[in-house]
Amino acid sequence: xxxxxxxxxxxxxxxxxxxxxxxxxxxxxxxxxxGTLLVNIIGSFLIGYLISYSxxxxxxxxxxxxxxxxGLLGSFxxxxxxxYEVINLFMSKKIFISFVYIFISIFTCIFASYLGxxxxxx
Numbered sequence: 001x002x003x004x005x006x007x008x009x010x011x012x013x014x015x016x017x018x019x020x021x022x023x024x025x026x027x028x029x030x031x032x033x034x035g036t037l038l039v040n041i042i043g044s045f046l047i048g049y050l051i052s053y054s055x056x057x058x059x060x061x062x063x064x065x066x067x068x069x070x071g072l073l074g075s076f077x078x079x080x081x082x083x084y085e086v087i088n089l090f091m092s093k094k095i096f097i098s099f100v101y102i103f104i105s106i107f108t109c110i111f112a113s114y115l116g117x118x119x120x121x122x
Contacts, residue, residue, distance in 0.1 A: 010071020
């Protein structure tokens with residue numbers, strides 16, 4: 001039961017943080033894709049960093065796994081918004097931009113996750 005509470009409170013926090021950051025980016029740029037991309041890169045980096053963080057640390061593994069990774073970062077990053085934005089770009093006849101967005105999102109997020117794991121080893 002405690003794990004469900006950790007996931008729920010982390011999820012609510014992550015959703016609010018995502019909303020704040022994406023709206024901030026929408027105010028800076030005219031498109032929401034930048035906010036979603038930034039959220040996914042930051043979230044991927046933090047997930048990669050935290051996957052190996054609890055080893056040898058005094059933070060309970062359940063807190064990191066359920067509250068931060070599954071709850072907070074799971075709702076902070078957003079594949080559904082990414083998917084919607086790709087479809088919207090396709091429908092707007094911005095085919096090249098949509099493929100660039102897909103490529104940058106997938107490879108940058110995977111790299112950010114890997115980078116987070118590497119940085120945590122130091």
